[in-house]
Amino acid sequence: RNLRIGLIPGDGIGKEVLTSGRQVLEALQSPSLKFSFLPLSAGWGTFKSTGTALPDSTVDALKAECDAALFGAVSSPSTKVPGYTSPIVALRKKMDLYANVRPVKSVRGVKGPQVDMVIVRENTEDLYVKEERSYDTPEGKVAEAIKRISEKASRRIGKIAFEIAVQRAQVRAANRSEHPTGPMVTITHKSNVLSQSDGLFRESVRAVFDADRTGKGLYSKVNLEEQIVDSMVYKLFRNPEHYDVVVAPNLYGDILSDGAAALVGSLGLVPSANVGDGFVIGEPCHGSAPDIEGLGIANPVATIRSVGTMLEFMGLGEQAARIYQAVDANLEEGKTLSPDLGGKAKTEEVVQDILRRL
Amino acid sequence: RNLRIGLIPGDGIGKEVLTSGRQVLEALQSPSLKFSFLPLSAGWGTFKSTGTALPDSTVDALKAECDAALFGAVSSPSTKVPGYTSPIVALRKKMDLYANVRPVKSVRGVKGPQVDMVIVRENTEDLYVKEERSYDTPEGKVAEAIKRISEKASRRIGKIAFEIAVQRAQVRAANRSEHPTGPMVTITHKSNVLSQSDGLFRESVRAVFDADRTGKGLYSKVNLEEQIVDSMVYKLFRNPEHYDVVVAPNLYGDILSDGAAALVGSLGLVPSANVGDGFVIGEPCHGSAPDIEGLGIANPVATIRSVGTMLEFMGLGEQAARIYQAVDANLEEGKTLSPDLGGKAKTEEVVQDILRRL
Numbered sequence: 001r002n003l004r005i006g007l008i009p010g011d012g013i014g015k016e017v018l019t020s021g022r023q024v025l026e027a028l029q030s031p032s033l034k035f036s037f038l039p040l041s042a043g044w045g046t047f048k049s050t051g052t053a054l055p056d057s058t059v060d061a062l063k064a065e066c067d068a069a070l071f072g073a074v075s076s077p078s079t080k081v082p083g084y085t086s087p088i089v090a091l092r093k094k095m096d097l098y099a100n101v102r103p104v105k106s107v108r109g110v111k112g113p114q115v116d117m118v119i120v121r122e123n124t125e126d127l128y129v130k131e132e133r134s135y136d137t138p139e140g141k142v143a144e145a146i147k148r149i150s151e152k153a154s155r156r157i158g159k160i161a162f163e164i165a166v167q168r169a170q171v172r173a174a175n176r177s178e179h180p181t182g183p184m185v186t187i188t189h190k191s192n193v194l195s196q197s198d199g200l201f202r203e204s205v206r207a208v209f210d211a212d213r214t215g216k217g218l219y220s221k222v223n224l225e226e227q228i229v230d231s232m233v234y235k236l237f238r239n240p241e242h243y244d245v246v247v248a249p250n251l252y253g254d255i256l257s258d259g260a261a262a263l264v265g266s267l268g269l270v271p272s273a274n275v276g277d278g279f280v281i282g283e284p285c286h287g288s289a290p291d292i293e294g295l296g297i298a299n300p301v302a303t304i305r306s307v308g309t310m311l312e313f314m315g316l317g318e319q320a321a322r323i324y325q326a327v328d329a330n331l332e333e334g335k336t337l338s339p340d341l342g343g344k345a346k347t348e349e350v351v352q353d354i355l356r357r358l
Numbered sequence: 359r360n361l362r363i364g365l366i367p368g369d370g371i372g373k374e375v376l377t378s379g380r381q382v383l384e385a386l387q388s389p390s391l392k393f394s395f396l397p398l399s400a401g402w403g404t405f406k407s408t409g410t411a412l413p414d415s416t417v418d419a420l421k422a423e424c425d426a427a428l429f430g431a432v433s434s435p436s437t438k439v440p441g442y443t444s445p446i447v448a449l450r451k452k453m454d455l456y457a458n459v460r461p462v463k464s465v466r467g468v469k470g471p472q473v474d475m476v477i478v479r480e481n482t483e484d485l486y487v488k489e490e491r492s493y494d495t496p497e498g499k500v501a502e503a504i505k506r507i508s509e510k511a512s513r514r515i516g517k518i519a520f521e522i523a524v525q526r527a528q529v530r531a532a533n534r535s536e537h538p539t540g541p542m543v544t545i546t547h548k549s550n551v552l553s554q555s556d557g558l559f560r561e562s563v564r565a566v567f568d569a570d571r572t573g574k575g576l577y578s579k580v581n582l583e584e585q586i587v588d589s590m591v592y593k594l595f596r597n598p599e600h601y602d603v604v605v606a607p608n609l610y611g612d613i614l615s616d617g618a619a620a621l622v623g624s625l626g627l628v629p630s631a632n633v634g635d636g637f638v639i640g641e642p643c644h645g646s647a648p649d650i651e652g653l654g655i656a657n658p659v660a661t662i663r664s665v666g667t668m669l670e671f672m673g674l675g676e677q678a679a680r681i682y683q684a685v686d687a688n689l690e691e692g693k694t695l696s697p698d699l700g701g702k703a704k705t706e707e708v709v710q711d712i713l714r715r716l
């Protein structure tokens with residue numbers, strides 16, 4: 001296979017971590033697997049120079065020329081800037097990358113809870129439709145935003161969640177490893193207040209479970225649980241080992257994944273994949289960290305793991321597993337860690353340590 | 359003063375914990391301070407027997423006869439039940455209790471982070487306006503909810519947040535105690551995605567700060583910070599000692615306060631006050647916990663502290679301080695704790711231990 005990967009570094013440390021991602025892909029090449037790369041622009045820097053944060057040319061090139069992509073991180077202005085809109089949110093919608101899959105896993109041996117969960121976040125709707133309006137009243141300004149939940153988007157994210165739960169159980173069975181509660185899917189919502197919108201999310205995910213179309217009754221082996229979002233955050237911190245796959249509407253998923261990242265020590269460890277039918281964009285969960293830009297000390301792990309997650313959704317599970325194992329080995333040894341993890345290694349040293357374990 | 363307190367136990371352990379709250383108020387009585395009590399109904403049980411979860415008679419009695427109230431907790435049905443709507447959400451709006459003030463504090467001496475923060479949650483709008491609609495499309499059902507943010511509500515919650523920050527600093531000065539960053543107010547929002555609605559929240563709170571009307575420049579001594587909500591959850595768990603006063607729109611405040619509760623060991627410790635101009639309802643942050651109803655083992659601390667928070671907003675700061683100190687002493691000694699805290703004491707034993715320290 002000859003695969004072309006779009007590289008969208010964005011701002012801040014985005015460039016540095018994408019270089020690491022590219023190095024890992026290059027190291028995985030073999031006579032039957034080749035990667036080529038297409039640099040593409042997006043972000044606050046792009047906005048400043050071109051007037052748009054996500055040029056059409058970037059989206060067109062992804063669609064026409066790429067098999068998948070890696071996205072770094074983008075800075076956003078601290079005040080409202082007319083015409084600026086988050087390029088990653090726009091990209092998710094324009095490419096219909098409807099699932100944001102965020103695996104969060106503790107380093108074995110490091111004390112603290114042994115977290116091993118995947119947050120499956122709906123990636124196209126909820127408040128992220130960004131349909132807002134403002135109006136004046138005698139008592140001052142009022143602004144409204146629409147939170148939109150559709151049966152279609154909720155069902156397809158539900159399906160991905162159950163499939164990931166089934167697949168994780170199969171991998172565990174093969175590795176003779178265990179999960180305290182898995183396979184389990186926890187639906188997160190706030191239907192006690194939002195009975196129609198979050199109610200529809202909840203019912204749609206349940207409907208996928210009830211009408212398991214795998215034809216093999218695979219979903220029925222999955223425990224199905226629910227948690228109201230506030231209570232979910234509480235339980236996430238009190239008992240994180242309990243969770244296997246957590247499925248949530250867009251905004252709750254955004255919040256929960258940062259919360260889960262806090263449990264494993266650093267946002268710099270948590271990868272994500274923006275997944276659609278036929279396209280995937282790997283993206284570290286951290287931001288653009290302008291304060292450390294150019295110092296060469298950004299943690300490359302989130303991006304390298306994102307390469308793994310991207311490859312998984314491209315049918316390259318074996319290569320993904322190699323990446324995960326190499327990263328786990330680096331972290332478990334704990335000798336070549338970036339400063340966010342308490343280490344002293346530079347980005348490039350972490351990358352080299354991971355490459356030699358590949 | 360002769361004060362009449364409405365008691366709305368609700369469901370589950372609500373009755374048990376309100377009994378504890380009442381005992382504490384009774385113990386605080388003096389020749390110049392008398393409390394009388396008016397039992398009022400609301401909740402799922404009330405819905406089942408009367409067809410409404412919040413009878414008009416309850417709201418009317420609060421308005422006409424009470425100086426303040428205590429609310430226990432309510433159960434909500436696990437599926438949508440026509441006509442049922444959360445009585446506490448309705449009560450907050452009907453009484454215009456626009457601020458939900460949730461102090462979260464660690465027990466001194468217990469290992470773990472020394473959290474000492476107050477979450478100031480807007481209590482009347484955001485997605486809690488519950489304006490939802492559903493419609494069918496060729497691709498299935500769609501539901502929408504309105505998230506409404508007003509300048510008026512954002513300004514008044516901002517004002518309360520700054521005032522609490524100033525007042526906390528004064529109390530610390532009097533006690534010669536310190537806070538790592540205080541006085542500080544952290545505005546939480548997601549204006550990188552919701553530029554109009556969360557943008558209005560952010561700007562309105564900032565405007566209150568900029569146009570400090572205390573006439574004494576008190577707010578200018580407060581550090582003003584911002585955190586995007588997902589990042590806020592991350593930092594809340596990585597560095598909780600950093601926070602003093604956190605101000606947030608309704609839903610983020612709901613989520614953050616459960617998160618903060620997780621840091622101090624149990625939701626059973628966290629009080630709240632629903633505050634309006636001239637009325638306050640104390641309410642423990644925990645739920646109705648039907649699983650332990652009637653066992654006499656509910657943790658009364660959240661309710662007893664809520665009595666304190668209620669009294670503070672009634673101008674009875676001295677009595678409030680006595681309650682807080684008695685509770686702190688009970689927790690610091692750690693001998694008479696309810697099961698959620700790893701203890702073996704019954705509700706009544708915890709209450710008696712706190713009463714003897716009053």
Ligand SMILES: CC(C)[C@H](C(=O)O)[C@@H](O)C(=O)O
Nearest residue numbers: 086088089254285550551588
């Ligand atoms: C940068 C921001 C728009 C984005 C989001 O809210 O989705 C980020 O927080 C994320 O989690 O990818």
Ligand SMILES: CC(C)[C@H](C(=O)O)[C@@H](O)C(=O)O
Nearest residue numbers: 192193230444446447612643
């Ligand atoms: C029960 C529920 C409606 C309520 C809320 O969301 O406000 C609760 O979670 C709270 O925090 O008081």
